[in-house]
Amino acid sequence: MLNAEPGPVRGLLELTDEQLRERIATELLTARDRTSGLTDCVDEGELTAQHSRLMSPLVWDLAHIGNQEELWLLRNVGGREPMHPEIDPLYDAFEHPRAERPSLPLLPPAEARGYAHEVRGRVLDLLAGVELTGAPLLEAGFAFGLIAQHEQQHDETMLITHQLRTGAPVLSAPAPEPAPADRLPSEVAIPAGPFTMGTDTEPWALDNERPAHQVDLPGFAIDTTPVSNAAYQRFIEDGGYQEPRWWSPQGWAHRMAAKLTAPLFWSRADGQWLRRRFGHLEPVPAAEPVLHVTWYEADAYARWAGRRLPSEAEWEKAARHDPVSGRSRRFPWGDQPPGPQHANLGQRHLQPAPVGSYPEGASPYGVRQLIGDVWEWTASDFTPYPGFRAWPYREYSEVFFAAPGEQAEYKVLRGGSFAVAPVACRGTFRNWDYPIRRQIFAGFRTARDLDAS
Structure with missing residues (x-):
């Protein structure tokens, strides 16, 4: 490939x-x-x-x-x-x-x-x-x-x-390397304080990434890695899809109408979970980030786990803020463009890498895989930054923002997937989609308030 x-x-x-x-x-x-x-x-x-x-x-x-x-x-x-x-x-x-x-x-x-x-x-x-x-x-x-x-x-x-598509496989690529064997904490604490969100200096940044602005956040903790298939299977096995209390009213209505019982492309046979991936039927890899879930499924999992989805500001602070210098980096690892040691990008592989991969791509706080592998659902609606200006055309971003007083239709995803090219992926890059979408290469990680028990 x-x-x-x-x-x-x-x-x-x-x-x-x-x-x-x-x-x-x-x-x-x-x-x-x-x-x-x-x-x-x-x-x-x-x-x-x-x-x-x-x-x-x-x-x-x-x-x-x-x-x-x-x-x-x-x-x-x-x-x-x-x-x-x-x-x-x-x-x-x-x-x-x-x-x-x-x-x-x-x-x-x-x-x-x-x-x-x-x-x-x-x-x-x-x-x-x-x-x-x-x-x-x-x-x-x-x-x-x-x-x-x-x-x-x-x-x-x-x-x-x-x-x-159905039919015989036509694409191939090598599998990612196993994750290193180092022991990681389940979460990383991000202290309260301001950071610079967005950009004024990235020459090819798109309009919704601009302008740079200060955001002051309370302290929070965020998962060190995306939620894995193994962790998500525990949610399924604990009856997560049968318990309305874990779902928002809109999420439960969609789960019932769409008859959701597992991520898209998953099936159960002979006591194990299988998935279809580009024409191949294979066991679901326990160590990979979960993929092909809606925002509603991600939100339900987070509630079940006693946590929540991070806001996109929290996601970006965890990814870009350097607590030593106080500045925001272009990427979690620094300002240099992505290399294969930093992230799983550009269709180099046809699947996410196992959770805990790419230690050289970690943020200053030690959070891994914030770029590449899976798009990550956030709690945030897709809205403009303060001082937003549509450029060079309204249809890239502005038409997708909710009008004042209206309910937003789109949720923000951050970070990029294995299918995203480096040229279209930055620490400031914003993606968005309907919360019911799951054909996209989307997963998530969870967060919590630091003062929460």
Whole structure:
């Protein structure tokens, strides 16, 4: 399986103009290699099929990637005329819900590949000559970074589609290494006090990560690692899915309506739990973080355990705050970009690493696996930071925020999964989804107030 993770590089602001152009080209080509790997491994029938009403056909994602690249880079940055304006409505993510997309007159696979390839060639020509400074879209190559992140985000979406498809396996990757044998505390105490949340200095950060602002938190404790499959099985065996007292009213209503009894893709046979993973049926690995659970399931587990989900501010303080210097790091381990010793990212593996892995990726407080492995549900609704400004377009974040006085629809996830590329993963990166979603690569860890018994 393709290793879609580029090698370590210096921060964007430290690069020369030539190095910045090379970095951008590397990120674009790395994303396209991954896109090709996810679409070349299946036949045309599988590319055009809808494997789940929750997801688009893979061929839609493929052409959408090219269309967004043309829109932002060739048209907005390069001032070029549209190549195929008639297809713009087909690949506008807000124009047609996913369930409708198979019925649209989409480009066939060969044409979709050809379109994306032609766009990419013109973009690389544009990159060779455009000034990467001056206009906000071009400062530090932001627009190019936006597109590299966009493609990698759709690659994660397509990987979710691969998990949902039935049939023989078509993807492979080596398994993660076992976790080190060191003994870890079950939780880490984070003292009360302020820290800087969000960013003003990350050149490719997206609008919902901005601006940087001070948040003062009471003391809390947070799990050293994500909740494991073994721990989650104890919740199941203790009747967690049958006890309304562990569930919020909305969560219990959804559990009953959806008939939830275990994480998605789990089944019980001959006295053991099995899971389906990219076409393989295998025993559920006890040491891995639990995966494919809704926010409601994560919340119920936390209540059962006498704990709660962390807020996203608590998650970010545990991940970024350095109590010695008082500053917030780019990543838990420091400011250098992720390497394979830090985190499980970039589809290097097709599963999470065992809990306790990557000691070199720990935060200053000693919390592990805050980046990579599984997206982590938080207690927080998806809302803007104080001083938020939509940029470069409202539809990235603003349209997903609840209007004043309305109930928020989306919960925040933090940290990224094994399917997330390093270019689309930072200590400030915010993801969001409906609390009923569980096809995504999401798990969780729990927290508690320090003054709680």
